[in-house]
Amino acid sequence: MNNKPLSTTNTLHQTPFLKRNRNGKINIIKDKAFEVVGIMATLVGLVVLAYFLFDIIIDGYARVDWAFLTSLPSRFASKAGILPAWTGTVWALGLTAIIAIPIGIAAGVYFEEYAQHSRINNLLEVNIANLAGVPSIIYGLLGLEVFGRILNLGASLLAGAFTLALLILPIIIVSTREAIKAVPKTLREASYGLGATKWQTISRQVLPASSGGILTGTILALSRAMGETAPLIVIGALAYVPFVPESPMDEFTVLPMQIFNWTSRPQADFLVNAAAAIIVLLIITFAMNGIAIYFRHKWQKRML
Amino acid sequence: MKLTSILATAAIITLASCGGSKTSKSELSGNVKIDGSSTVYPITEAIAEEFRAVAPDVKVTVGVSGTGGGFKKFGRGELDINDASRPIKDKEAAACKEANIDYLSITIAYDGLAVVINPQNTWVDYLTTAELKKLWEPQAEGVILTWNDIRAGWPNEKISLYGPDAASGTYDYFTEAIVGESGKSRGDYTNSSDDNVLVQGIASDKNAIGFFGMAYYEENLDKLKVVAIDNGTGPVIPTLETVSSNTYSPLSRPVFIYVTKQAAARAEVKRFVEFYIENAGKIAKDVGYVALPQDMYTKASVEFAEFVK
Incomplete structure (x- = not known):
C-alpha cells in the first residue's frame, strides 16, 4: 500500500549516490525486486488467511444461528x-x-x-x-x-x-x-x-x-x-x-x-x-x- | 381439587416420557464435579445432558484432563467422579488411601480398538496378534519396513504407521494388549492426539495402517477398511456383538467411572451415578461405544447400593 510513494522517495534520495555508483541500474533493479518480494511476502499471509476464512465460512456459516x-x-x-x-x-x-x-x-x-x-x-x-x-x-x-x-x-x-x-x-x-x-x-x-x-x-x-x-x-x-x-x-x-x-x-x-x-x-x-x-x-x-x-x-x- | 389432579396426572406423564427412571423429578440441587479421560467424555457428557431432564438444578460439569490427570485430582479429593479408560494404578490407589478417599470403580461400557488400512489395500485380509506385535514392538523400529516383512507374499512396499500419541490411554491399552507392555512400542510412526488426523492420514495413504477407537472407524466407513484380528481362534472384526461378547480379543477394553464415598453420600451425586448406570448402555451406543450385557449393569447397581449404604 505504501510501497509506491516510499520507493519514489528512496530513489530521489539515492540519486547522488547512484551517480557515483557505476552499478546504479543494478541497484534500481534490486530496489524493484525487493518491492516484489515484499508484496509476495504480504500476499503469502493474506492468501493463507483468506483461504482459511473461506474454508471455515463455507463449512460453518449455515450452522450459526440464534439456537446455536x-x-x-x-x-x-x-x-x-x-x-x-x-x-x-x-x-x-x-x-x-x-x-x-x-x-x-x-x-x-x-x-x-x-x-x-x-x-x-x-x-x-x-x-x-x-x-x-x-x-x-x-x-x-x-x-x-x-x-x-x-x-x-x-x-x-x-x-x-x-x-x-x-x-x-x-x-x-x-x-x-x-x-x-x-x-x-x-x-x-x-x-x-x-x-x-x-x-x-x-x-x-x-x-x-x-x-x-x-x-x-x-x-x-x-x-x-x-x-x-x-x-x-x-x-x-x-x-x-x-x-x-x-x-x-x-x-x-x-x-x-x-x-x-x-x-x-x-x-x-x-x-x-x-x-x-x-x-x-x-x-x-x-x-x-x-x-x-x-x-x-x-x-x-x-x-x- | 380437579385442577390438582390434572396437574398431578400431567406431571406423571411428563416424568414417564422423561426417560422412564424409577425416581420422580427431584428437588435435587448442588454440583457434581467430573473430570478425567477424554475417551469416556462423550458418554459422560451425554449422561449429564440427559440428567438435566431428571434434576435440572444439579450442575454437572465435566473436564477432560485425561485418565491420569483426573486421578491426580481425584486423589486430592477435588473431584466427585473420575472418568477412566483404564483401571486405577497402584500409585494412584495409594494416594487415595493416604488421603482417606474410599472409592468404587464402575464399568460402564466397552470400547473396541479398530486396526484400519486404506481401502486401496487389497492384500491384507487379516492380521494375527503375533503379526501385529512383530509390526509394533520396539525392536521393529527400522527393521519391519515393508509389507512383506510382516507376511511373505505381501508387496515389497513401505508401510506407513499411524497411531495415537504416547499420552493417550488408547496407546497404553494397545501396547499392553499387543506388545505385552504398556507404553512400549516402536517410535517411528506418525502420531497425533487427534484421531481425526489419523483418519485423514490413513485415508490418503495406500500403504497406511493404524489403530484407534472403533467409533472413528464407524464414522468413516467410506474412507477406511477395518482389519480382522486373529488371536488364535480365527479372524474377527470389531462389531457391537464381537466386542460385547469379548470374541474381539484382545483389542476390546472396558471403560470406567470412579466415584468417591464422600461424594456418593451426597444425594445429587448418588442420584447421578444411579442414573448413569441405568442409562449407560443406551447412551454408549449413541456415542459409538459398546454397551455391557444387562446383567453387568444390574450387578453394578447392586454394588453401588452396597457402597453408599
Whole structure:
C-alpha cells in the first residue's frame, strides 16, 4: 500500500549516490525486486488467511444461528450450542482486561518515565522481554499452583483470568513502552515548561498521546488471550458446562475449548459445529478490534 | 381439587416420557464435579445432558484432563467422579488411601480398538496378534519396513504407521494388549492426539495402517477398511456383538467411572451415578461405544447400593 510513494522517495534520495555508483541500474533493479518480494511476502499471509476464512465460512456459516448461540452442549451435533462457551469467553476476557490493562500500563509507564538505569531495573526489563516468549502452558502450570491451589480459587473464572492476565502482561508492558517512546520530547518539555508536574505531564500529555499504540498492543494481547486453550486446560477449565457463569468464582469453559473438543469427535457433524464456533470466535475478535479502533479515533480527535 | 389432579396426572406423564427412571423429578440441587479421560467424555457428557431432564438444578460439569490427570485430582479429593479408560494404578490407589478417599470403580461400557488400512489395500485380509506385535514392538523400529516383512507374499512396499500419541490411554491399552507392555512400542510412526488426523492420514495413504477407537472407524466407513484380528481362534472384526461378547480379543477394553464415598453420600451425586448406570448402555451406543450385557449393569447397581449404604 505504501510501497509506491516510499520507493519514489528512496530513489530521489539515492540519486547522488547512484551517480557515483557505476552499478546504479543494478541497484534500481534490486530496489524493484525487493518491492516484489515484499508484496509476495504480504500476499503469502493474506492468501493463507483468506483461504482459511473461506474454508471455515463455507463449512460453518449455515450452522450459526440464534439456537446455536443460545443452546447448551449436546451429544447430538445438530442440537448442540455454544452458550456456556461464548459467555465464558466474554467473562474470561472481561476479567483478564480488568486485571491486565491497569497493571500492564502502569508497569510500562514506570519503566519509561520513572525507572533509573539500575542493575535491578535492567534485570527486570530483560526478564519481561523473556516472559513474552514463555510457552503458554507454563503459565497454566503457574496459574494452577498459585491461583488454583495456593489462593484456593480452584478452576474458577477468576483463576483463569489471572492466568491469562499474566500471560499477556509482557505484551502490554512492551507495547506501552514502545508507544510512550514514540511521544515527542517536545511535548513533555512544553508541559514541564508550563509548570506541570511529572504526573500531570504523564496523565494529561504522554498517556493520551500514546493511547493509540497502547490500545493497539492491548487489543492484540487480549486477542491472543482469547485464543488460548492450553493454560486453561491446565488450570482445569472444563469441557462440559451446562450453565452460564454468573460470578467470577464459577467454573467455566471457553470457545477454544469447545472447538478443540468438537474437532476431536469422530462424527463429521461436530466438525461443522467447530467451524461455526470458529466463526463466532472470529466475530468476537473483529468486534473487539473494531471497538479499539473506534476509541483510538475518538481519543486522537480529542487530542487535536 | 380437579385442577390438582390434572396437574398431578400431567406431571406423571411428563416424568414417564422423561426417560422412564424409577425416581420422580427431584428437588435435587448442588454440583457434581467430573473430570478425567477424554475417551469416556462423550458418554459422560451425554449422561449429564440427559440428567438435566431428571434434576435440572444439579450442575454437572465435566473436564477432560485425561485418565491420569483426573486421578491426580481425584486423589486430592477435588473431584466427585473420575472418568477412566483404564483401571486405577497402584500409585494412584495409594494416594487415595493416604488421603482417606474410599472409592468404587464402575464399568460402564466397552470400547473396541479398530486396526484400519486404506481401502486401496487389497492384500491384507487379516492380521494375527503375533503379526501385529512383530509390526509394533520396539525392536521393529527400522527393521519391519515393508509389507512383506510382516507376511511373505505381501508387496515389497513401505508401510506407513499411524497411531495415537504416547499420552493417550488408547496407546497404553494397545501396547499392553499387543506388545505385552504398556507404553512400549516402536517410535517411528506418525502420531497425533487427534484421531481425526489419523483418519485423514490413513485415508490418503495406500500403504497406511493404524489403530484407534472403533467409533472413528464407524464414522468413516467410506474412507477406511477395518482389519480382522486373529488371536488364535480365527479372524474377527470389531462389531457391537464381537466386542460385547469379548470374541474381539484382545483389542476390546472396558471403560470406567470412579466415584468417591464422600461424594456418593451426597444425594445429587448418588442420584447421578444411579442414573448413569441405568442409562449407560443406551447412551454408549449413541456415542459409538459398546454397551455391557444387562446383567453387568444390574450387578453394578447392586454394588453401588452396597457402597453408599
